[in-house]
Amino acid sequence: MTEKKLTKGNIALAEGAIQAGCRFYFGYPITPQNDIPEYLARNLPKHGGTFIPAESEIASINMVMGASASGKRAMTSSSGPGISLMQEGISYLAGSEMPAVIVNIMRCGPGLGGIAPTQGDYNQAVHGGGHGDYRNIVLAPGSVQEMFDLTIKAFELADRYRNPAMIIADAMIGQFQEPCRLTPERPVEFPEKSWALTGRRGRDPRLLKSLYLGDYEQEEHNLFLKQKYDEIQENEVMVEMQNLDDAELIIIAFGTPARVAKTAISLAREEGLRVGLIRPITLFPFPVNEIYEHSARAKNILVVEMNTGQMVRDVRIAAHKDAAIHFYGRPGGGFPFPDDVLGEIKKALGGGAR
Amino acid sequence: MNAIFKRPDSLKDTITHFCPGCTHGIAHRLIAETMDELGIADRTIGIPGVGCCVFLYNYFPIDVLEAPHGRAPACATGMKRAQPDKIIFAYQGDGDMAAIGTSEIIHAANRGENITVFFINNSVYGMTGGQMAPTTLLGQQTTTSPYGRDFKSEGYPIKMAEMLATLEGVAYSTRVALHSPKHVNQAKKAIRKAFEMQINEMGFSVVEMLSTCNTNWRVSPLEALKMLEREMIPYYPLGVFKERTGKDFL
Numbered sequence: 001m002t003e004k005k006l007t008k009g010n011i012a013l014a015e016g017a018i019q020a021g022c023r024f025y026f027g028y029p030i031t032p033q034n035d036i037p038e039y040l041a042r043n044l045p046k047h048g049g050t051f052i053p054a055e056s057e058i059a060s061i062n063m064v065m066g067a068s069a070s071g072k073r074a075m076t077s078s079s080g081p082g083i084s085l086m087q088e089g090i091s092y093l094a095g096s097e098m099p100a101v102i103v104n105i106m107r108c109g110p111g112l113g114g115i116a117p118t119q120g121d122y123n124q125a126v127h128g129g130g131h132g133d134y135r136n137i138v139l140a141p142g143s144v145q146e147m148f149d150l151t152i153k154a155f156e157l158a159d160r161y162r163n164p165a166m167i168i169a170d171a172m173i174g175q176f177q178e179p180c181r182l183t184p185e186r187p188v189e190f191p192e193k194s195w196a197l198t199g200r201r202g203r204d205p206r207l208l209k210s211l212y213l214g215d216y217e218q219e220e221h222n223l224f225l226k227q228k229y230d231e232i233q234e235n236e237v238m239v240e241m242q243n244l245d246d247a248e249l250i251i252i253a254f255g256t257p258a259r260v261a262k263t264a265i266s267l268a269r270e271e272g273l274r275v276g277l278i279r280p281i282t283l284f285p286f287p288v289n290e291i292y293e294h295s296a297r298a299k300n301i302l303v304v305e306m307n308t309g310q311m312v313r314d315v316r317i318a319a320h321k322d323a324a325i326h327f328y329g330r331p332g333g334g335f336p337f338p339d340d341v342l343g344e345i346k347k348a349l350g351g352g353a354r
Numbered sequence: 355m356n357a358i359f360k361r362p363d364s365l366k367d368t369i370t371h372f373c374p375g376c377t378h379g380i381a382h383r384l385i386a387e388t389m390d391e392l393g394i395a396d397r398t399i400g401i402p403g404v405g406c407c408v409f410l411y412n413y414f415p416i417d418v419l420e421a422p423h424g425r426a427p428a429c430a431t432g433m434k435r436a437q438p439d440k441i442i443f444a445y446q447g448d449g450d451m452a453a454i455g456t457s458e459i460i461h462a463a464n465r466g467e468n469i470t471v472f473f474i475n476n477s478v479y480g481m482t483g484g485q486m487a488p489t490t491l492l493g494q495q496t497t498t499s500p501y502g503r504d505f506k507s508e509g510y511p512i513k514m515a516e517m518l519a520t521l522e523g524v525a526y527s528t529r530v531a532l533h534s535p536k537h538v539n540q541a542k543k544a545i546r547k548a549f550e551m552q553i554n555e556m557g558f559s560v561v562e563m564l565s566t567c568n569t570n571w572r573v574s575p576l577e578a579l580k581m582l583e584r585e586m587i588p589y590y591p592l593g594v595f596k597e598r599t600g601k602d603f604l
Contacts, residue, residue, distance in 0.1 A: 024436060050435045054428070062425040062458070066401075066432025069419045075430065092422050197417040197433070197439050199397035207411045209420035320360035 004179035008036035009147045009169065012180045013103060014043070016151030017075050019184050022101070026063035026073035028056055028082060032115045032171040033105035036077045043056035057082040061089030063101070068098045069208050071196025073155050075100070080107030083129075084123065090164050091130030094225070097195070099158035101151070102136075103167045105174040108332045114331025117172040117256055122310035125168045126283045133222050135229045137165040138283040140254040149185060150281070153238075154156070158187045161232055168283070169308060172256040206316030238281035239290050243269070247276030249300040249349055252291065252315050254280050257304040257336055264341035275345055283311070286319040295323035302326045302348050304336055323348035324348070364395045366415055371406075375575025377532040377565040378406055381474060382413050385443075389416075392416045392549055398441040401426045403450035406480045410445055422477035424455025427462035435529060437532060441552055443470040446491040449479040452512050459518070459532045466523025466557040468584060470548045473514060473560060476567040477586065484570025488512040496570070511589060515562040519595035525557035527596040531564040533579040540592075547597075556598050564590055 007015075014036045017025070025040045041051045054060040058078040063303075067074035078086065083104045093100050106121045108114040111210060125138045137157050139150045158165040197206055212218040240258075243265060244250065251261040258279040268275040278294060280287050294303055301323050303312040312327045319325060326348040330336045361367060365386035372378045389395040395416055400516035402410035411418035421429040426444035434442045451459050451473050462469065479485040480498055486499040489511050493502040503511075519527040526548055530541035541563055548559035566588050568578035 024432065026432065052431070052435070053466075055457055058425065059428040059431075059458055059461065060378040062422065062428035063432035063435075065421070065425075066419070066429040068432070069429070070436035072436045074436075078378055089425070092420075096420065197399050197419055199399060199435065200415070200417055201396035205411070205415050206417045207420075209411065209418070211408060211420060271454075351556050 003032060004181050006176050006177050007144055007180040007182065008035060009141075009144045009174045010105065011039050012090060012144045012148040013151050013167070013181065014039040015182050016148040017155070018043060018049070019182075020073060020152040020155040020188055021190060022073040022075050022155060023047060024062040024067040024072055025049070025076065026052045026054045026074070027076050028054050028060055029076065030079045030107075032084045032107070032174055032315055033077050033079050033103065034229065035174075057085035061086040064100045065089055065093060065098060068093070068100050069197045071193040071198060073159070075103065077103035077105065079105050080109050080113055080121065081189045083124065087130035090136065091132050091134060092210055093164045093175070094130075094134035094136070095132060096208045097162040098208060099162055100164045101154045101158055101167065102164060104169075106168060106170055112342055114333050115171060116336065117170040117306060118331065119170055119255060119257070119306040119310070121168060122305070123284065124306060125166050126314070134225060135232070135284050137161065137163055139165065139167050140281060140283050141167065141169050141173055142240070142255055142258050142279060142281070143173070144176070144180045146281070147173065148180055148182060152184055152188055157236060159193070161190050161228055162191070162195070163228070170256050199318055233285040236282060237285045237290070239287040240279040240281060241277065241290065241294070243276035244278070244294050244298070246274045247294070247298045248274045249302060249345060250276050250278055250294055251302050251304055251341070252278045252280070252311070253304040254283065254311065257263070259305055260336050260341055261304055263338040264345060267338060267342050268345050271304070273345060273349060286314050286318065291315060291318040292320055296320035298323070300324050300348055301328070302328060302344055304328045304341055304344070306334070306336065307331045325349065331345050337338065362390045364389040364416070366412060366413055368412060370413060371409055373569040375566065375568040375578060376406070377476070378474060380532045380538060381472065381541075381563055381565065384538070384545050386414065386494065387542065388545045388549055391546070392553065394441045394549065394553070397439070398443065401430050401433070401444045403444065403446040403455070405422040405447040405454065407445050407447055407474065421554040424450050424453070425456065425458055426450070427458040427467070427469070427471060427583060430569055431462050431465070431467045435471050436468055438468070441470070441549065443472060445472045446474070447480065447593045448473070448477065448487045449473045452488040452514050460521070463518050463558045463560070464521045464523045466525070468552055468555055470552045470556055472545070473562040474565045475514070475562055475590065477511070478567050478570045479555045480570055484567070513590065515560065516595050518560055523558050524560070524596050525598040526550045528594045529562040529564065529590060529592050531565065531582060531592055533564070533582040551598070556601065
């Protein structure tokens with residue numbers, strides 16, 4: 001059970017999808033996520049699954065929609081520009097209440113951008129991306145093991161809430177190798193799908209749609225979705241917290257920057273600086289309560305991201321009013337090394353304004 | 355008394371939202387009659403595109419998935435691969451299939467997806483108020499080609515049935531018309547053939563139906579039927595452009 005194998009992040013994710021019962025993958029090539037479709041093209045047929053190299057990301061997400069509407073677990077993966085093309089379909093999935101797992105191994109943008117590790121798509125993933133008033137469930141793995149485990153989790157959450165779930169990871173998490181347990185920690189959940197379109201034999205016809213033209217119908221639908229999002233916020237927050245009890249400064253970071261922060265925190269503690277970590281694992285739902293409680297006491301927050309400042313805005317909303325919030329960002333493939341982060345810690349503790 | 359004509363079981367007893375004179379209703383009835391005859395309604399899933407056809411679920415008592423504009427063939431692909439034992443049809447208008455959805459229709463056809471697509475060609479975007487479509491005839495005035503479609507600026511009307519017929523994955527591609535009893539009977543046969551292609555796992559089938567949009571053409575329903583005969587058929591010839599007779603593609 002506990003046997004671990006040296007595994008690449010993208011491969012762990014792809015194997016996680018198979019273990020989660022995903023039997024339908026549709027995608028279009030784009031770096032740095034090509035290991036995922038290539039692994040699934042080889043391995044899905046061995047599990048009786050279907051792999052289609054789609055003509056575009058637009059087609060990919062709509063094929064996912066067709067398989068998902070059939071009650072099957074389906075997934076696509078892409079990066080940057082490809083995820084942008086999928087936004088229409090993701091909005092339809094959310095509006096029509098269909099589960100799906102969408103993976104974004106992020107590219108630097110805007111535009112075609114580069115392929116170095118980056119986190120420029122936080123806002124797109126967490127704050128809509130597509131049109132209309134909806135939320136994605138967003139998971140942010142910070143290790144190869146989490147690429148495997150959170151993929152299974154993504155399918156479970158997507159099904160439980162009938163909502164698209166997105167996994168966003170920087171190319172570092174996607175491309176590096178770590179020892180990884182490639183079996184689920186516990187049995188995978190498979191909820192009943194009493195809404196799936198399987199032909200009306202023996203029951204009334206079913207409908208999956210997102211068009212509401214009657215008076216107040218759309219408002220009613222949106223408020224219903226809001227209730228669901230509130231329930232997700234209430235029940236599904238995942239967060240890693242370290243060294244917070246005595247912390248005078250909290251680093252908040254996800255993905256690779258959180259790993260760098262752990263090293264920087266060790267260096268800081270060797271110098272007697274009391275620094276702790278909050279690592280959101282779910283970006284929606286966001287760990288607002290945890291950030292509020294700990295920032296009320298620690299009074300100093302340093303947000304580290306590989307962008308020019310996206311999650312930091314959500315931290316500002318969540319944090320206690322008296323907490324000073326500092327930001328260190330390296331966009332476009334720039335990398336925050338531990339010494340850089342240590343320097344930022346010292347700057348922040350030397351006094352800084354919110 | 356013997357009933358000699360009645361509403362098909364696969365058509366709900368409801369008033370449609372279609373304009374008086376619109377031929378969508380005829381297409382709906384023919385599909386419903388065919389589902390009844392083939393006994394497939396309880397295992398058929400319909401996927402309408404966006405436009406006047408979107409309310410398909412109000413008229414057919416079957417499972418329905420509402421697809422994004424132009425994407426019905428991709429949705430149908432995912433659905434048929436997930437449920438090969440079900441009958442999956444898409445129902446698209448000309449804006450949906452011939453403009454925004456050209457990529458999805460061509461590649462679904464080229465993969466030979468074992469699905470059926472009904473294509474309503476009425477030469478305009480109907481639901482949005484009669485704008486120019488890729489199928490609008492040369493010289494035809496619409497709200498966005500107010501001086502008439504000019505090939506120098508807007509290109510030529512696109513012939514979907516002929517174009518799709520060139521793809522190896524296509525089992526059946528035909529164009530019919532809905533403006534006279536004779537043509538309606540021919541259309542019914544084509545719809546049946548298309549469904550049979552899918553039932554027999556022959557591959558992709560498409561039926562293009564020349565239709566009227568008297569509201570946006572700004573003419574009476576009767577005049578619209580005459581216009582279809584007089585102006586559409588000379589440019590969009592009726593006929594079968596591809597028909598697979600055996601599984602010679604295997």
